[in-house]
Amino acid sequence: MNEDINCRLIEYEAIKPHAGAIPPSSKSKRKNKTSSSSFKHPNKEQKMQPAILRDPDATNKLLEAILEAPNGKRMVSRLARTCRAFCEPALNVLWRDLDSLVPILWQFPGHLLKKARKPGMGFVKTPSEEDWNSVLKYSERVRQISYNERSNAVSASVFAVLEESRPRSYFLPHLEELNWKVETPAGLARCALFLNPELRAVNLEIGSRLPQLDSFLSDLSNRTKLTSFSFVSPTSLPDSFTDIISRQLTLEKVVLVAPGALAPGVGRWVASLPRLKNLRLDLTGRSVIAVEGFFDELHLQSGDSTPSSVTSTDSGVFSGDEDDDVDFSLIRKSALHLTGNLRSKGSFAQMRKLHLTGDVSNIAVFIKHITTPLTQLELVIEDPPDRADWHDLSSMICEKFGESLQTLRVTATSASRFIDLVRSTNRAEPPSGRLSMEHLTYLPCLTRLEIDLPESVIFTEEDVRYIAKACPNVEILKLCPLAGFPAGAGAPQITLDDIAHLVRSCKNLHTLATVIDANGKNTDILTSRGVSSKSLLRLHVGHSWLDDPLQVAILMSHIAPHLETLKWFQEKNRPGFIEANARSWQKVSELLPHLQGVRQLERQFALATAVVIPVETAEKSIDATTKTVDRGVHVYPRMRNNSAQVSATLVSQVVQTQSNYTSTGVYATPSTVDVAVEAIKTLVSQEVDAVPELVTESVEATPSNIIIKSVQALLTPSTFSRAHSNDPFPFFIIPSILNLFSLAYRLFIFYPLSLPSQILHIAAARIRSKQAESKQASPIAPPPEPTTTATTDSDIPLDTLVVEVRD
Incomplete structure (x- = not known):
């Protein structure tokens, strides 16, 4: 349905510039003429519109009524395509409520979609900003949208594309x-x-x-x-x-x-x-x-627990005898009821449904626990209910909400309806439960009473009388109109006499839906003018029983002379269907309009031929002079001073706070182990024949020219290289200073330490030589040890120093 509507809307946009049968030339002339005249008469176009289009609310009501009719969306879409005056209101009604995202996807160009006839399958290409123009044009009309993941009507990839390519934050801005x-x-x-x-x-x-x-x-x-x-x-x-x-x-x-x-x-x-x-x-x-x-x-x-509350029962008077106390809350509540200023301070203060x-x-x-005045109460109960619990609930509803309740609906849960469906498929006996209405005491404000249960469907004459007495202002009454009564289970217990009593007591009843037994000969109805209802317009009889269509049509023309709609079940596949009853009600619907016309003519003739009794009149004059009296009243207010001593109750408290400390000792003496290590040095004596060879050279120290020479002794190359660097001191001073330090080192440190050691080495060598000689004299003496030339700690004499002389 939605796809068809959107296709037609697209066609309408395509043919909109070419609508009408006016030629282009005459059309342009007419346009100029209209534009020139509209300047003089700005409201002329509005006055030429029908009355239904002048009021936007009336237009919307009309379009909504068309929309709810069978094929309503198709008719409204045709109205939008064919009439410019209805175009905008019809489009608003069509796009206001969407049951899927598919109508919006229809507005994208077809080459962007995977399948043009199934836009919910996704996009082939990401829409550009220009591709959104048509979508944004219609999306501003959307007020409600629905999405069901189970239906799989829209692919998951569609949402990602919409979120990525949307030209603005919300493409449904008025949702x-x-x-x-x-x-x-x-x-x-x-x-x-x-x-x-x-x-x-x-x-x-x-x-x-x-x-x-x-x-x-x-x-x-x-x-x-x-x-x-x-x-x-x-x-x-x-x-x-x-x-x-x-x-x-x-x-x-x-x-x-x-x-x-x-x-x-x-x-x-x-x-x-x-x-x-x-x-x-x-x-x-x-x-x-x-x-x-x-x-x-x-x-x-x-x-509610304070004495100042109007709903509290505490009078604020402390007395031992409660019977003598005056309940001032009731007095305050009555006064506020009379003035209309009673406001509930409890919970759910504004709740009405x-x-x-x-x-x-x-x-x-x-x-x-609900104390607020409810106007609408909807109950979805387990059917059939316990009789005692239902009686308690009925009494409680009338007691708590009798002065405010306007709508009462009682339906069954889905589990109860499923059990009824299983029973109907097995062709079992129909239900025989009864929902008693005897505890409905007084509901004067109730205008709508609906009871739709699959099990408790039997209503008696007493129930109808209880409803007529408790709900005198009811306008819509539905008593299980879907119930079925097969021939083997017995007929319904509500008759046309009960309907006549109902319309006599309820003057505002305009919609009635219940199953009745219209087989009886109820001739007493025609003799009473009071059972003729001027308000009953719609009647739904469901699976009602009927055997004499003409008699029932005559009675119905008297009970409801202004009846407009008569419905009954004609579907043969519906549980409880009896074809004979359906054919009889079809004859009643055919005869009833003619009998209603005859009934109206008879009443008009009766009013025209009625004898008018003249009323005797007499003229009498009355002196109507107003008498005034001046009266003064001395009014002065009475003042009363009340003093109240208010003293604050002080409480001094001391809190002692003490931190808990814990002392813990840890034995941290390190473990020691004594280990003895024998460390004896191994001494090796060696003798080295270190007799230096003396070489005598004569050097002519008489300079031929003025040449400055330096002698470096026992110096490293790095020291010598530093001597030639760019120093602020003269380069020949540094070797002299180093020679002085070297001489001091030998005289005071080196010689005092080296001389004793040499003496000891010489003495030890002589002792070893003597021992060797004594061993050689003995026959078993071991072979002599090789003589070492020098000790490891021998010093090098100063005479062996090599002196390098450089120019």
Whole structure:
């Protein structure tokens, strides 16, 4: 359907410049004429429009009604293509709510898509900025969009391309509501593409446990300012859910269908929302203690425990006899009720709509803690409910919300409907449960009562009378219109007489949907003018029984002379279908309009031929002179001084703080080990014949010319090289200084140490020589040892120094 609409919208954009049958020449003349006249009469074009187009709200209502009809989208799209006046409003209605991202992808050029007829499969090429022009033109009209990961209508690669190539931050700038149903972390991450500042409602349905849910909720809370938030999941809420979502103080609607939604912390957060008007919770499978725990942390913050509260029963008077105390809270509450200034200071102060799912007993426990005046109450119960629990719940609803409740809906859970579906496929007996209405005492403000249960479908004459008495202002009444009553199970127990009694008591009833038994001969209805309803316009009889179509058509023309719509089930594959009843109701629908016309003519004739009794009149004059009286009143206020002594109670406390010290000793003596090592030097005596050879040379020291020479003795080459460097001192002074140091070293240090050692060596040598001679004299003496020439510590005499003389 959406693909067809978008194709037609593209065609409309293509033919828009060529619309009309006016020739180009006359068209241009007409355009000039219109432009010239519009300057004189700016509102002429608006006056020429139909009345429906002058009011935008009326236009939207008309288009919405067309949209909800069968093939409504196709009709609105045709209206947008054929009428320029309806073009903009029709496009706004068509693009306002999208159930997929596919209509937006249709606006990209076809050569960018893998398949032009299936744009959800992805892109072949990344769109450029010009390719977004058509998308941005229609995306500004989108207010709501939905995404379901299971449908696989849009490939995952599409979101990456959109995020990479989008020309602006939010390509859906006016998006207000987002419906996101995912099961994987990747699907949840795609939702960030649509989180714009104008977003007001987010409905999340998560099928599995996602680890990054906390970070997503934190990002959602930081980037948006929501008025509606829904979280539906089979897994429990995150532990930090209330801390993350606590920033959303403008929430008006909260839906929590997940384990952990009844935690005391969640109850405290929900109760603290100042603008909360609509609350939906799931109590399925929870115990009464868990339901009570939802309100555990509310009592301390409700303000009902102080004597100054109007809802408190504490009078503030401390007396031993409680029977003599006056309950001033009731007096204050009555006074505020009369003036209209009563404001609830407790929890859920602004809540007006409540939607609960679960067992009837749990719902009764939850409603017991609600003190605010509800206007809408929707209950999804386990069918069939326990009779005693249902009676308690009915009485509690009438007692707590009798003066404010306007809508009451009771439906069955999905588990109950599944059991009913299984039973219908096995061709078993129809259900025989009964939902009694006897405990509905008084609901004067109730305008809508809907009960749709698969099991408890039997309503009796007494139930209809209880409803007519308890709900005199009801406008829409539906009592299990989908119930089936096969021939072997017995007929429905509601008859046309009961319908007549209902329309007599409920003057505002305009929609009725219930299963009835119209086989009886109810001739007494025609004799009463009071059973004729002027408000009943729509009647849905479902699988009602019928055997005489003409009689029923006559009775219906009297009960509902202004009836516009009569519906019944005609599908043969529906459980409980009886073909004879369907054919009879078809005849009733054919006869009823003619009988209604006859009925209207008869009543008009009766009014025209009615005898008018003249009223006797008499003339009488009355003196109406106003008498005035001057009167003065001396008014002075009475003053009263009240003093109150207020003294603060001081408490002095001393806290002794002493640090605990612990002393620990550590034995840290190092371990020592004594080890004896015998270190005896090995002495080796050697003799060296070091008789130097004396060489005498004569040197002529008489210089022929003035030549400065230096003699270097016992100097290293490096010292000599430094002597020739660029020094600030003369180079011939350094050798003289070194010679002085060398001479002092020999005289005072070297000679005193070397002479004694030489003497000792000489003496030892002589002793060893004598021992050798004595050994040679003995016959068994060992061979003589080789004589060494010198000792290792022998010194070199000064005479052996080599003196190098350099010019």
